[in-house]
Amino acid sequence: MAVLITGGAGYIGSHTCVELLDAGFEVVILDNFINSKPEAIERIREITGKEVKTYTADLLNMEKVNQVFEENDIESVIHFAGLKAVGESVYYPLRYYHNNITGTLVLCEVMKAHNVKRLVFSSSATVYGMPDRVPISEDFPTAALNPYGRTKLMIEEILKDLYNSDQEWSIALLRYFNPIGAHKSGLIGEDPNGIPNNLMPYITQVAIGKLRELNVFGNQYSTKDGTGVRDYIHVVDLAKGHLRALEKVSTSSGVEAYNLGTGKGYSVLEMVSAFEKASREKIPYQIVEPRPGDAAICYSNPLKAREQLGWVAEKDIDQMCEDSWRWQKSNPNGYKNMQKDNLHLLKNGDFFMKK
Numbered sequence: 001m002a003v004l005i006t007g008g009a010g011y012i013g014s015h016t017c018v019e020l021l022d023a024g025f026e027v028v029i030l031d032n033f034i035n036s037k038p039e040a041i042e043r044i045r046e047i048t049g050k051e052v053k054t055y056t057a058d059l060l061n062m063e064k065v066n067q068v069f070e071e072n073d074i075e076s077v078i079h080f081a082g083l084k085a086v087g088e089s090v091y092y093p094l095r096y097y098h099n100n101i102t103g104t105l106v107l108c109e110v111m112k113a114h115n116v117k118r119l120v121f122s123s124s125a126t127v128y129g130m131p132d133r134v135p136i137s138e139d140f141p142t143a144a145l146n147p148y149g150r151t152k153l154m155i156e157e158i159l160k161d162l163y164n165s166d167q168e169w170s171i172a173l174l175r176y177f178n179p180i181g182a183h184k185s186g187l188i189g190e191d192p193n194g195i196p197n198n199l200m201p202y203i204t205q206v207a208i209g210k211l212r213e214l215n216v217f218g219n220q221y222s223t224k225d226g227t228g229v230r231d232y233i234h235v236v237d238l239a240k241g242h243l244r245a246l247e248k249v250s251t252s253s254g255v256e257a258y259n260l261g262t263g264k265g266y267s268v269l270e271m272v273s274a275f276e277k278a279s280r281e282k283i284p285y286q287i288v289e290p291r292p293g294d295a296a297i298c299y300s301n302p303l304k305a306r307e308q309l310g311w312v313a314e315k316d317i318d319q320m321c322e323d324s325w326r327w328q329k330s331n332p333n334g335y336k337n338m339q340k341d342n343l344h345l346l347k348n349g350d351f352f353m354k355k
């Protein structure tokens with residue numbers, strides 16, 4: 001019996017694969033590498049000592065997704081695959097709706113055809129829009145501020161309808177807060193394309209000298225120091241949350257949303273200080289205009305996940321910064337593009353690594 005991980009080569013997916021393999025699960029990855037590199041799979045193997053069967057496939061290709069279910073004994077799915085850049089989603093809404101929503105529809109159709117009804121879905125704290133108070137609980141009103149956020153909200157609704165139509169489904173909607181950090185080995189981590197949108201990869205690229213200084217988006221918010229406050233969570237803690245969610249969907253049916261966060265908020269300037277302490281590097285910064293659409297404060301109430309999944313985040317902000325820095329230092333240019341020579345390419349587009 002295997003767990004299918006869509007988007008398993010990505011940032012959160014790769015860390016979750018490591019935790020699953022370490023816990024003895026059989027894992028099958030499906031990824032089209034639109035925002036990741038095959039080398040991540042090789043690194044997963046290096047960390048765990050285990051091979052991972054990987055399909056280079058697009059979720060939009062129903063025939064191919066079906067083939068993955070035909071060839072493997074899949075019992076549950078963790079669905080990470082999706083596009084996630086907020087700004088890009090405003091310019092290319094159709095691409096986002098098609099990839100994220102149609103991709104999920106194809107996946108669920110194929111799951112249904114194979115009688116696989118256990119699903120853990122990557123949602124996001126973005127579904128809370130501009131929260132009017134904190135900490136945020138799962139029963140807060142939802143809203144979307146951009147097409148990316150709308151895909152998450154729509155998918156949550158689709159999955160609720162799916163459960164309402166057939167109560168054999170068991171679905172966990174995991175609403176992540178702000179994942180940062182990397183595996184302690186420094187072998188896997190976040191590898192953004194181009195100039196990072198998010199705070200931590202931006203800071204690490206300033207530290208390594210790839211970017212000159214950090215732009216702090218506003219210092220006039222009603223927060224402790226005027227800069228935006230977020231709930232940063234170590235990606236390994238987040239990955240572990242998926243194992244707890246998998247246990248949950250394997251032992252009960254229903255559709256439930258869970259916040260995965262620490263319940264603590266840190267400001268941008270606190271993150272800069274924490275990173276400077278962990279890395280002993282100076283992070284020059286300038287204050288610039290606020291970024292449109294940014295909430296002032298966003299942090300979770302993580303109680304439901306503690307009570308119903310038995311999960312709590314354990315790693316603190318210092319560990320998050322240390323691990324982000326180790327990854328950046330060891331991989332200044334992120335993952336390499338795998339040389340064709342290192343890959344056995346099969347006619348159907350699949351590949352596996354040469355040792």
Ligand code: NAD
Pocket residue numbers: 006007008009010011012013030031032033034035036057058059060079080081082083084099103122123124125176177178179
């Ligand atoms: P990521 O981009 O690193 O990983 C996503 C993976 O999905 C990539 O490997 C990409 O190649 C793959 N993919 C995308 N579209 C695909 C398709 N049609 N078919 C097959 N593979 C496809 O992103 P991540 O940070 O690991 O995020 C994983 C999930 O969590 C996403 O759904 C994202 O929206 C959600 N999320 C992320 C964050 C965050 O801050 N990183 C916060 C909240 C929610």
Ligand code: UFG
Pocket residue numbers: 084086124125126176177178197198199200202214215216217218227228229230268291294
């Ligand atoms: N920030 C800066 N400078 C930067 C980048 C960010 O000051 O260069 C600030 C932002 O204004 C915000 C904080 O740092 O106050 C965190 O910003 P991120 O872009 O890292 O994270 P967001 O909370 O804005 O968004 C992230 C994901 C979204 C997701 C959301 C909620 O990028 O996809 O968390 O989960 F929807």
